[in-house]
Amino acid sequence: MLSPEDGGDRAWPSVALLVAAKDEESVIGETIEKLCQLDYPSDRYEVWAINDNSSDNTGAVLDRLAQRYTRLRAIHRGADASGGKSGALNLALQDIQTDLVAVFDADARVDGDFLQRALPLFDRPDIGAVQVRKAIVNAKANGWTRGQAIEMMLDAYLQEQRYALGGIGELRGNGQLVRRDALQRCGDFNEVTITDDLDLSLRLHLDGWDVRCTTWPCVYEEGVTGPIALWHQRSRWAEGGYQRYIDYWRLLTSARLSPMKRFDMAVFISAQYLLPTAAIPDAIGSLAFGNLPVWLPITLMSAVLTLVWIGCGLRRVAARTGQPLSWGQAIAQAIRGTIYMLHWIVVMAATTTRMAFRPKRLKWVKTVHRG
């Protein structure tokens, strides 16, 4: 077990690990136990679990664990609480005085040395946050979860490259570490958004911080196992992704962001949001006028790049985790992953249309964790 003296002259930064849970009795106990047993100086980290008005036994599980682990603080929110996950996290932040804050989902699993590996990534004073790779713990369950495992790896790999090139790194909610003072300067978590992580990412960049993303270490989480749950989750991510650009577009186009970040953002928005949305009018125009789809070259280029990036990302992750992966295996998985990624075309097109025609509502469909 790491002790405070192991640091020599340098002091370990203090960290608060935050877990907001709503009806998570099947997974929360093990998550909190694992987080309370990390290999890190015991006086330098604390665990905060916020029971967000659960209707199951989540509160009782947390109270029982709080008696066993002195570093665990359990907070209970009532039915009148607002703000969802952001509101729950903000409630805990009022009493947190640590240097860093790490946010995890209720089903998160990390290795014992997670903090020792993740904290050195704050190696520049302008890094406001670090996002580790999300890995799917039940990747072998079925085709949907295998697809999500590849997707998460691709996301981490791309984000790592974007950060390396001076672009925009983004937080992903689970496995995100943020400097407490950076969070405070940005106004804590936004309670009127459905994706607090994406919203915070942009506010950090607008405040002059960098968000660093890495393929190693990682945080494990459960993937959704069916198409309906996947649709709800992706629709929320897509809508939250759009929201942040719509909410902050004026600032994002100003000189608050470096030219490289603005350029990176423009390419990302075009490839991730605009191109899938344009697929439907492009297909209609193509049928109506007998032309080739006008966005065909860029769509093909995106597909080829996705294929290449998945292959390279898989190889990189395999090298870092010490699990060898042949090029043949990487190519096979890359093809499968690229086909799986096509679902984003439908999600993005549907989300843009829904946002344009239906009144705004903060609808949040809970992702069920089975443990």
Add this chain to the structure above:
Amino acid sequence: MLSKKQDIRHLEPLVETLLARSPGKLDRQAALDRDISSAAGAPPELAPEQFAKQSPEQLPEHRLNAFSGYRGRRFKAALLLMAIWSVTGILHLVDWGIGVGAFGAIVLGFTAGGRSPFPSRDRRAQRQTERARC
């Protein structure tokens, strides 16, 4: 007929110049390439002042207040959707429509940076960082 290696040789001085002008990128790439596992077991290399606590009086000096609420989101989303459909429709009506798509593909292709498409850049970045450290 030039080999691929000879073909890009004339670009080397340009790459060197670009890398020399972007020290920040070198630091980032070097940090990215660093074996994280070697850092495990030791505290982060952070100057204590980087994590020095700020008093509540110091913090409110700057507080980003960028969020203006979610008013107008529906209108903006509708505007965006209309723009995408209009542009795509117009491009179908002109002969050079697919040329715009091809131009977009070229831009995306050239900007798809990263380790794998440009391995030489990583090696150069690493060498330059090591040289700078010496």
